[in-house]
Amino acid sequence: MSTTTQLLVRKDDLASSKVRTADDTPLADGQVRLRIDSFALTSNNITYAAFGESMSYWQFFPTGEEGWGAIPVWGFGSVVQSLHPGVAVGERLYGYVPMASSVVLSPERLSPARFTDGTPHRAPLPAVYNQYFRCASDPLYTAGTEDLQALLRPLFITSWLIDDFFDDNGFFGARPGVALLSSASSKTAYGTAFRMQRREGIEVVGLTSAGNRSFCESLGCYHRVLGYDELDQLAADTPCVYIDFAGNGKLRRAIHTRFSQLRHDCVIGGTHVEQLAPPGTAKELPGPRATFFFAPAQIKKRTEEWGPDVFGQRMVQAWQGFIEKVAQPGAPWLVAQHHDGAAAVQAAYAQVLGGHGDPRIGHILSLSRG
Missing domain, CATH: 3.90.180.10 (Medium-chain alcohol dehydrogenases, catalytic domain)
Structure with missing residues (x-):
């Protein structure tokens, strides 16, 4: 058996x-x-x-x-x-x-x-x-890239949908302004940055640890890379949105406390498990309430609006451009x-x-x- x-x-x-x-x-x-x-x-x-x-x-x-x-x-x-x-x-x-x-x-x-x-x-x-x-x-x-497909395909589809969600909502009034992406070295974050850097009027800022800074800078998909302790390099009244790939409660508090023009706080993931804020903590922060992004909802919305064929064609085109960049000879991501x-x-x-x-x-x- x-x-x-x-x-x-x-x-x-x-x-x-x-x-x-x-x-x-x-x-x-x-x-x-x-x-x-x-x-x-x-x-x-x-x-x-x-x-x-x-x-x-x-x-x-x-x-x-x-x-x-x-x-x-x-x-x-x-x-x-x-x-x-x-x-x-x-x-x-x-x-x-x-x-x-x-x-x-x-x-x-x-x-x-x-x-x-x-x-x-x-x-x-x-x-x-x-x-x-x-x-x-x-x-x-494609038969020769199964490893990269397994690693990146579900993440990039989420990245593509995040970018589309923010553009669909006019960046919640933060354009022109800044998109702050935490855990900038993560695959979903840099996939989002790869798409979002093309949006007019949006400066894509990656937030990361000191150890991952050079990696994030080498990708070329962030307009700027800052350490988690360098938020003061951005003006406090900068119109901005926060896209949280880490679930770091301390960082969320720092962003909500510093930026008076924070227009949207979008929760994508919780990779910093030990730092996840207790339930209810985010309610006490100034500014917009943290909102969980649920990719299937955006898929449903766009499939209904565009039709499944157009949705599929746009996703395939975006994926092919991304995977070509990630697998580039000599300097793969x-x-x-x-x-x-x-x-x-x-x-x-x-x-x-x-x-x-x-x-x-x-x-x-x-x-x-x-």
Whole structure:
């Protein structure tokens, strides 16, 4: 009998993890088993865990163990068993998977390019996370860049939507003005900056730690890079918006306290888990209340306004321009590092959770190899 190996984490203590291997259950009619060949692990996945309860991320892949969760990740896999007439063994897929060696899916609403997982418990969850892309017909797929796709594709789509959201809302009255992006070395932040730097009247300012400053400056997508303690280099009455990729409560307080013309505070992620502000803290700050950005809502809005074909074409065009820049010969923004096997995966998880490492390195993990 085949088995599945999975990395589980404590929902109330993300630093506690364990590896579990269990026998696979037989497939039911209409199901397929996907061998997960590789998946990316980024600070975005730590955000999924940090907001696992409030944003329902723990519900995608229930573990059956009280208190233990499976963090969703984005990866590639091959169908190794199929009891579905529309999905063949050997087909390659990209999508939302657990940190595991395999997963069982129930394909529904099949098209040449994708299908939806119809597993009942996923029905009430955001549809964007339940789609699996069939690589043979996926316009965003290229065979030679799977690692970069796993690392950047979901993040860049979020970046593209963030930029579109702010432009759609006229930067909330802060144009001309400044867009402040925290955690500027993170992939979602520099993807946003890559798009936003083209917006007329907006100075894109990256906020980062001293250790990541030179990396952020080398990207060329920020008009200016400042340390977290250098907010005083911007005038206090500067019209600005804050795009928070870190969840750092101390930094949020400093920004709200300094900038009298702060027009919008947009929460994207929570990678600084130990510094996440307690619930209610942000309500006490001057200026606009922090508002969580939910990418599926902007996808829904633009799909309705533009139509799905135009939405898809614009996204593909934006992605191709970004990936060309990231993978540029001689000076790539990101290089993949592989971690195969349970011990390596567990160690890589601890490293990413701790926020350590070179921002030029992207972590690609596999529990089906090694």
